[in-house]
Each structure stands twice: as structure tokens, then as C-alpha cells.
Amino acid sequence: MIQLIVKLSRQLGKYKKQVYIAWVYVFIETICEIFIPTLTGWLVNVLKGETVTFFSDNLVIWGPTTDIVLSHVVILGVVMIITAAIAVLTGIGAGFAAAEASAGIGHNIRKAMFYKIQDYSFNNIDKFSTSSIVTRMTTDVTNVQFAYQMTIRALLRSPLMLIFAMVVAFTKSWQLATIFVVMVPFVGFFLFFIANKVHPVFVEIFNKYDGLNQEVQEDIAGIRAVKAFGRQEQQNSKFRSVSEYIFKKFVHNERIIAFNNPLLQVLSYGASLMICYLGAYLIKTYGTSYLSTGDLTSLLTYILMIMMSLFLLSMVYVQCIIARNSGERIIEILEEEPDIKNCDEPVMNVESGTVDFENVTFAYKSNIEHKVLKHINLHIPSGSTVGIVGSTGSSKSTLLSMIARLYDAEEGVVKVGGVDVRDYDIKTLRDSVSVVLQKNVLFSGTIKANLLWGNENATDEEIKRACDMACASEFIERFPDKYETILDEGGTNVSGGQKQRLCIARALLKNPKILILDDSTSAVDTHTDATIRGYLKNERPDVTKFIVAERVLSVKDCDTILVMDDGEIVNQGTHEELINSSEIYADLVKTQMGGGDFDATK
Numbered sequence: 001m002i003q004l005i006v007k008l009s010r011q012l013g014k015y016k017k018q019v020y021i022a023w024v025y026v027f028i029e030t031i032c033e034i035f036i037p038t039l040t041g042w043l044v045n046v047l048k049g050e051t052v053t054f055f056s057d058n059l060v061i062w063g064p065t066t067d068i069v070l071s072h073v074v075i076l077g078v079v080m081i082i083t084a085a086i087a088v089l090t091g092i093g094a095g096f097a098a099a100e101a102s103a104g105i106g107h108n109i110r111k112a113m114f115y116k117i118q119d120y121s122f123n124n125i126d127k128f129s130t131s132s133i134v135t136r137m138t139t140d141v142t143n144v145q146f147a148y149q150m151t152i153r154a155l156l157r158s159p160l161m162l163i164f165a166m167v168v169a170f171t172k173s174w175q176l177a178t179i180f181v182v183m184v185p186f187v188g189f190f191l192f193f194i195a196n197k198v199h200p201v202f203v204e205i206f207n208k209y210d211g212l213n214q215e216v217q218e219d220i221a222g223i224r225a226v227k228a229f230g231r232q233e234q235q236n237s238k239f240r241s242v243s244e245y246i247f248k249k250f251v252h253n254e255r256i257i258a259f260n261n262p263l264l265q266v267l268s269y270g271a272s273l274m275i276c277y278l279g280a281y282l283i284k285t286y287g288t289s290y291l292s293t294g295d296l297t298s299l300l301t302y303i304l305m306i307m308m309s310l311f312l313l314s315m316v317y318v319q320c321i322i323a324r325n326s327g328e329r330i331i332e333i334l335e336e337e338p339d340i341k342n343c344d345e346p347v348m349n350v351e352s353g354t355v356d357f358e359n360v361t362f363a364y365k366s367n368i369e370h371k372v373l374k375h376i377n378l379h380i381p382s383g384s385t386v387g388i389v390g391s392t393g394s395s396k397s398t399l400l401s402m403i404a405r406l407y408d409a410e411e412g413v414v415k416v417g418g419v420d421v422r423d424y425d426i427k428t429l430r431d432s433v434s435v436v437l438q439k440n441v442l443f444s445g446t447i448k449a450n451l452l453w454g455n456e457n458a459t460d461e462e463i464k465r466a467c468d469m470a471c472a473s474e475f476i477e478r479f480p481d482k483y484e485t486i487l488d489e490g491g492t493n494v495s496g497g498q499k500q501r502l503c504i505a506r507a508l509l510k511n512p513k514i515l516i517l518d519d520s521t522s523a524v525d526t527h528t529d530a531t532i533r534g535y536l537k538n539e540r541p542d543v544t545k546f547i548v549a550e551r552v553l554s555v556k557d558c559d560t561i562l563v564m565d566d567g568e569i570v571n572q573g574t575h576e577e578l579i580n581s582s583e584i585y586a587d588l589v590k591t592q593m594g595g596g597d598f599d600a601t602k
Contacts, residue, residue, distance in 0.1 A: 004324065004327045004328065004331065005151075005327075007327075007331055007334075008105070008109070008144060008148070008327055008330070008331070009105075011105050011108040011109045011112055012101065012104065012105050012108065013104070013108050014104070015100065015101045015104030015105060015108070016101075018097045018098070018100045018101035018104065019097070019098075019101045019152055021093070021097040022093075022094045022097035022098045022101060022152050022153065023152075023156050025090040025091070025093040025094035025097060026090070026094045026153055026156045026157045026160070027156065027160065028086065028087075028090045029086075029087050029090040029091045029094060029157070030156075030157055030160040030161050030164065031164070032083045032084070032086050032087035032090070033087050033161070033305070034161065034164040034165060034168060034305070035083055036080060036083055036084060036087070036301075037168075037297075037298040037301035037302055037305070038168065038298055039076055039079060039080045039083065040080070040294070040297060040298060040301065041172075041292070041294030041295050041297050041298035042076055042294055043073065043076045043077075043080070043294070044292075044293055044294035044297050094153055095153070097152075098149050098152040098153050099149060101148070101149075101152055102145050102146070102148045102149030102152065103145065105144075105145060105148055106141050106142070106144070106145035106148075109141050109144065109145075109330060109334075110137055110141055112334055113136065113137055113141075113330065113333045113334060114137070116333060116334055116336070117133065117333070119338045119341075120336070120338050121338055121339050121340035121406065121407065121408075122401070122406050122407055123339050123340075123364070123365050123407060124336055124338055124339060126364065126365070127336070127365075128332075128333070128336075129210060129214060130214075130217065131210050131211070131212075131213035131214035131216075131217050132210040132213075132214075132329075133333070134213055134217075135206070135209045135210050135213050135329075136326075136329050136330055136332075136333055139206070139209055139326070140206065140326035140327075140329050140330055141326070141330065143319075143322055143323040143326040144323045144326050144327050144330060146319065146323070147316070147319045147320050147322070147323035148323075150315070150316045150319055151316055151320065154312050154313060154315075154316040155316075157309075157312070158309040158310075158312050158313045158316070159309075161305055161306070161308075161309040162184070162306055162309045162310070165180075165302045165305050165306050165309070166180050166181075166302075166306065168298075168302060169299055169302050172295040172298065172299055173279070173282065173295065173299065175278065175282065176275050176278055176279060176282075176299055177299075179271050179274055179275060179278075179303075180271070180303070180306055183267055183271055183306075184306075184310070186267070187263070187264065187267065187310050187314075190259075190263060191260075191313070191314050191317055194256055194257060194259065194260065194318070195317065195321050197256050198253045198256050198257060198318075198321055199321050199324060199325070201249055201252060201253050202253065202321060202322055202324070202325050203325045204249060205246055205249045205250060205253075205325075206325045206326060206329065208242060208245055208246050208249070209246065211242050212239075212242045212243060212246065215235075215238055215239045215242055216239070219235050219239070257318050260311070260314045260315075260318065261311070264307055264310060264311045264314065267307065268303065268304065268307035271303045271307070272300055272303055272304075275296070275299055275300060275303055276296075276300070279296040279299065280296075283296065339408065340405060340406075340407075340408055340426065341426070342425055342426055343422060343423055346423065346424055346425035346426075346428070347419055347423050347424045347425065347428070348425050348428050349428065350416060350417045350419075350424065350428060350429065350432035350513055351417040351418070351419075352382040352417045352418070352513065353382040353383065353416070353417070353432075353512075353513035353514045353542070353543060353544030354379075354380065354381055354382045354415075354416070354417055354418060354544070355378070355379075355380040355403055355414075355415070355416055355514065355544060356378065356379050356380070356413075356414070356415040356418070357376040357377055357378040357379075357399075357402070357412070357413075357414055357415075358377060358412050358413045358414075358415070359375055359376070359377055359411065359412040359413075360373055360375070360376040360377075360402065360409045360411065360412035360413070360414055361373055361374055361375055361376075361409065361410050361411040361412055362398065362402065362407060362409055362410050362411075363410055371410075371567060372395045372398050372567045373395050373398060373399060373402075373409075373567045373568075374566075374567045374568050375412075375568070376399065376412070376568070376569060377569075378562075378569065378572075380544060380560075381544075382417075382513070382542070382544055383541055383542050383543065383544060384544055384545070384559045384560065385536075385537065385544075385545045385547065385557075385558045385559045386544075386545065386546045386547070386558055386559065386560055386561070386562060387547050387548075387549065387554070387555025387556075387558035387560070387561040387562070388400070388546065388547065388548045388549075388555070388561070388562045388564060389548075389549065389550070389552070389555060389561065389562070389563055389564070389584075389585065389588060390562075390563060390564035390565055390584070391565065391584075394564040394565050394566060394567065395564060395566075395567040396518075396548045396564055397437075397438055397518050397519075397548065398567075399564070400435070400516045400518060400546055400548065401435075402414045402421075403416060403421070403433055403514060403516065403546075404429065404430055404433040404435050404516070405421045405422070405424070405426065405429055405430070406435075408422065416429065416432070416433070416513075416514065417513070431510060431512075432512055432513045432514065433512055433513070433514045433516065434454070434507035434508070434510045434512035434514070434515050434516065435507070435516045435518065436500075436503045436504055436507045436515075436516065436517050436518060436520040437503075437518055437520075438518045438519045438520070438548075440491075440496075440499045440500050440502075440503045440520070441490070441491075441503075442487055442490060442491030442494075442499055442502060442503070443487070443489075443491075444486075444487060444488060444489045444490075445486070445487060446481075446483065446484050446485060446486055446487065447476060447479075447482075447483050447484070447485050447487060447502065448463065448483040448484060450487060450491075450502060450506060451463050451466070451467070451483075451502070451505055451506050451509060452509075453506055454466070454505075454506040454507060454508065454509030454510045455509040455510055455511070458509050460483075462509065463483065463505075463509065466505040466506075466508040466509045467501075467502075467505045468535070469504075469505070469508055469532070469535040469536065469539060469540075470501045470502070470504040470505035470508060470532060470535075471501055471524070471528050471531055471532055471535075472498070472501040472502055472504070472505045475494075475498050475501075495523070496523035497523040497524040497525075497528070499523075500520050500521060500522070500523050500524060501524065501528075501532075503520065504517065504520060504521075504532065508540075512543060513542075513543060513544065514543065514544045514545075514546070515536070515540070515543050515544070515545045515546070516545075516546045516548075517545070517546065517547045517548065517549075518548045519548045519549060519550065520548075521549070521554060522549070522550060522551075526551070526553055529551070529553070529554055530553070533547075533554070533557070537557075551592065552575075552588050552589050552592045552593060553592070553593070555575075556575040557575070558574075558575075559574070560572060560573065560574065561573065561574065561575060561578055561585070563578065563582050563584050563585050565584060570582070570584065571584065571585060
């Protein structure tokens with residue numbers, strides 16, 4: 001637990017100052033609060049005409065008197081008011097400083113997590129689900145932030161209050177103070193017992209939160225399918241099952257935690273009764289010279305202060321138990337090391353678009369035994385156009401992801417421009433390789449803002465030309481706001497084909513040496529598909545182009561076509577060569593072009 005707190009505290013940054021300020025305020029506040037019961041005892045002694053001493057019978061402030069000395073009462077009243085005012089002001093200051101520090105650490109943790117995720121490779125991201133990452137950056141950070149705010153004050157205030165109150169209590173009557181010594185360990189043992197009971201359940205709860213967020217995410221993302229198939233009730237049932245599980249586990253834990261308050265109250269009232277009984281006995285037996293009425297009154301206040309300190313510690317401890325699992329899940333994100341990173345002296349320039357695969361084998365870490373790429377050997381000269389076909393699951397996308405170093409080869413070497421991709425600066429390599437992924441992603445904002453992802457310094461003319469080559473200008477110009485048209489989240493207000501063309505235009509703005517179109521024209525008609533390929537061939541002849549497609553017409557004019565099956569390149573050649581040499585390719589041609597497919601008429 002201490003190690004976890006230390007790791008999270010490293011995220012404080014510039015907000016460390018607020019923590020120190022809060023501790024100074026808390027120290028002053030605690031001293032003032034500890035002094036107030038003593039002042040109250042002095043006031044009682046003055047009113048009863050008894051001796052007023054400070055920590056020791058040898059330190060007499062006012063001697064016994066039969067009359068009430070008004071000046072003493074006034075002095076004590078003024079000192080009490082000043083002390084209370086200082087306690088209130090420093091308490092407010094400590095609250096403000098603690099709130100700022102906890103908000104700061106929450107801000108820094110979220111930023112650190114987000115920045116860390118940006119450095120993740122696909123393998124790292126595959127380790128955490130989207131719903132889990134969202135939960136860690138929201139619910140988990142909030143739990144840690146709230147616990148940290150409570151801890152900043154209680155970490156110093158409660159022990160100080162406990163220690164000072166017991167010290168003062170021993171100076172007044174060691175016999176009565178012994179009650180505190182017996183009570184505190186008992187409470188500590190009970191809190192430890194509760195922690196061991198509830199922590200494992202909280203681990204289950206927060207892991208289940210990931211499942212809850214996943215259900216919501218899937219339902220919202222697939223809401224059209226849910227409604228089309230009338231599966232609302234089934235989705236409600238799945239959500240209800242996860243939600244009720246979390247509810248029952250929380251109730252179970254809260255029932256255990258609920259013992260805190262009544263236990264502390266019973267101990268508090270029991271200790272007060274014992275102090276009253278024993279105090280009265282001591283006064284009756286030995287007189288007020290042994291234990292004054294004011295001292296007994298202050299002892300009763302100190303027992304309440306000690307119990308409040310223990311109660312505050314218990315509340316903080318419970319919150320820390322809740323936040324412990326959240327903190328562990330946050331640390332998992334922060335300590336996850338990206339498995340794709342720059343070498344010590346990276347190459348900062350990509351000379352050409354030549355691509356080589358030398359005996360490349362790859363398996364996903366989630367299933368290391370299953371090789372998705374097997375001994376791939378390939379040489380693609382710069383400026384070539386390569387088509388890739390194959391059945392679903394033949395690892396076409398995985399093969400191309402190796403070029404941009406989205407994954408690293410388990411065995412063998414992938415080279416771009418004659419250099420191992422692992423020797424390049426990652427940003428340099430990916431600036432030279434434009435990838436239009438199978439799942440096209442657009443972000444909320446204007447069309448122009450999305451296109452500038454390719455090149456933030458692109459001029460309007462360059463944007464227009466890239467859109468012309470991607471056949472996107474024709475529909476953009478029809479929008480009232482043209483390039484300033486606002487896209488909804490995920491680009492849901494444009495069609496699938498329009499989204500694909502915008503993504504192609506965005507990739508072209510990078511002026512890459514290698515362009516990868518991973519089934520990126522599947523939603524456009526064959527005429528538009530052919531037009532885009534014509535533009536790429538005539539206007540970007542020096543760019544090495546990889547085209548993954550299900551349609552034969554999309555790849556039949558490529559310089560070379562790769563036929564993949566079960567992670568291997570089973571055939572390679574031109575369209576005419578493969579018709580005669582590849583059964584898989586010949587079947588595709590027969591099905592799509594010889595079987596009366598509408599593409600054959602285009």
C-alpha cells in the first residue's frame with residue numbers, strides 16, 4: 001500500500017507545494033484544537049475557584065480562590081475565541097490546499113495515462129480493452145483523487161490529534177489515560193480485519209466495471225443492429241445482470257464497513273463512562289488537588305477528540321481500500337512498457353519506398369503459439385503497385401501493419417528503403433508510410449481539420465488536389481460549408497464510401513513513400529475505385545502502393561499480386577499469370593468476373 005501511494009505521489013508534479021501548505025495548516029489547526037479543551041478546563045477551574053495549572057502542578061497559572069475572577073474569565077474567553085478562529089481559518093486553508101492538490105494529481109494522472117497510451121504499440125493496446133482503459137481514466141482516477149484529498153489532511157491531522165491528546169491526557173491523569181492506551185489497539189485491529197474482508201471484493205467490483213462499460217460501449221456502437229434485430233430486451237438483460245452484480249457486491253462490502261461507526265460510538269461512550277466514573281472516584285477520594293473538575297472536563301473532550309481521530313482514520317482507511325484497487329489498475333497503465341520504441345541511434349530519413357520481408361514470422365502475444373505470419377519472404381521495388389487478396393483471416397492486414405511497424409516481427413526482418421524498420425525513428429518511419437486502415441476513423445470537427453491530420457501545414461490547394469485524387473471533392477463541394485462542414489463523432493453524418501475517400505485524401509496529404517490501402521475502397525463503386533487507382537498510378541508513380549481488396553477488379557492491374565492463405569503467400573504474380581497458376585485466384589476471378597458479377601460490366 002505504501003509503495004502504491006509513493007508511485008501515485010510521483011504524479012503530483014507542481015502540486016507538491018499545495019500538499020506542504022496543507023500540512024502546515026493542519027499542524028496549526030491541530031495544535032489549536034488540542035489547546036481548546038485545556039482552555040475549557042481552565043475556565044471551569046476558574047469558575048469553581050480551583051487551581052489552574054499547565055501540564056504540571058508546579059506550573060500554576062492562577063491559584064485557588066473563593067471568588068470568580070472576572071478578568072480571568074475574560075482573558076480565557078478571548079484566548080479561546082482567538083484559538084478557535086485560528087483553527088477555523090487554518091482548517092479552511094488546509095481544505096483549499098488539499099482540494100487543489102488532489103485535483104492536480106487527478107489531472108496529472110489522467111494526462112500521464114493518456115500520453116502513455118499514445119506510446120503503446122498495438123500489442124500493448126490489445127492487452128487492455130477499450131472499456132477497461134476508459135474505466136481506469138474516469139472511475140479509478142476519481143477514486144484515487146478523492147482518497148488522496150482525504151489522506152492529505154487525515155495523514156497528519158489524525159495521528160497528531162491522537163498523539164497530542166494522549167500526551168495531554170497523561171499529564172492530567174495517567175490512570176484515566178490508560179483507558180485510551182487499551183482502546184486504540186483494539187480499534188486498529190478491527191479496522192485491519194475489515195480491510196482484509198472488503199479489499200478482495202472491491203477488486204472484483206472494479207474489474208466488473210470494465211464489463212459494465214463494455215456492455216454500454218457495445219450497445220451504443222451497435223445501436224442500429226440492436227434496433228434492427230429487436231434485441232433491446234436482451235441487451236437490457238445483459239446490462240442488468242452486470243449492474244446487479246456490482247450492486248450486490250457493493251451492498252455486501254458496505255454492510256461490513258457499516259460496523260465502523262457503531263463500534264467507534266460504543267467505544268467512545270464506554271470510555272466516557274469509565275472516565276466519568278473513575279474521575280469522580282479520584283476526585284472524591286483524593287480531592288481536586290489530585291484531579292480538578294476542569295481536568296476531568298477536558299479529559300472527556302479529549303476522549304471525544306481521540307475517537308473522532310480514530311473515526312476519521314477509519315473513514316480514510318475505508319476510502320483507501322476502495323481506491324487501492326483503482327490505484328493498482330492505474331499503475332498497470334503507467335508501468336506498461338511499450339514493446340515498440342526507438343533504438344539508441346535511430347535513422348532519421350527514409351531513402352526510398354523499397355519493401356523487403358526476410359523470413360518474417362509473427363504471432364500475437366495473446367496467442368503466441370498460433371503463428372499468423374509464417375516465413376514471409378518478399379521484395380517490392382520502390383514505385384511498385386502491389387495487390388493482396390486472400391480469404392478472411394489470411395493475415396493480409398497483419399502483413400501490411402509490419403511495414404509501418406505497428407507490430408514487430410517475432411522472427412526475421414522487415415526493411416523499408418533497405419533499412420530494418422526497427423532502426424528507424426518511429427515518427428520518421430510512419431511519416432513515410434501512409435496507412436488507410438480497414439476500419440476508417442474520422443474525428444469530430446471539420447472536414448478540413450480531419451484532412452490536416454495528414455499534413456498540418458498543407459495549403460488549400462494541396463488539400464483540394466488530394467481530395468481530387470481521392471474522388472472526395474465531388475461530394476465535399478456539394479456541402480453548403482464545403483471543407484468547413486462539421487463531422488459528427490466517428491464521421492457518422494457521411495456515408496461509408498465518403499468516409500473512405502476522406503481517409504484516402506488524408507493519407508495522400510502526407511506525401512508518403514509508401515501508401516497502404518487496406519480494403520479502403522470496399523464501400524465505393526467500381527468506377528470511383530478505378531478512378532482513384534488511375535490518379536495514384538499517374539500522379540504518384542514514385543510511391544510504393546499496397547492495395548488489399550476483395551474485388552479482383554481492384555487489383556488486376558497491379559504490377560504484382562500476392563495471394564495469401566493462412567498467413568502465407570501461396571502465390572505471387574500478375575493477373576494473367578495467377579489465373580493459370582493459382583487455384584485460389586482463379587476461383588476469385590471466376591466467381592466475380594466470370595460468374596455474372598455486376599463488376600464485370602463496369
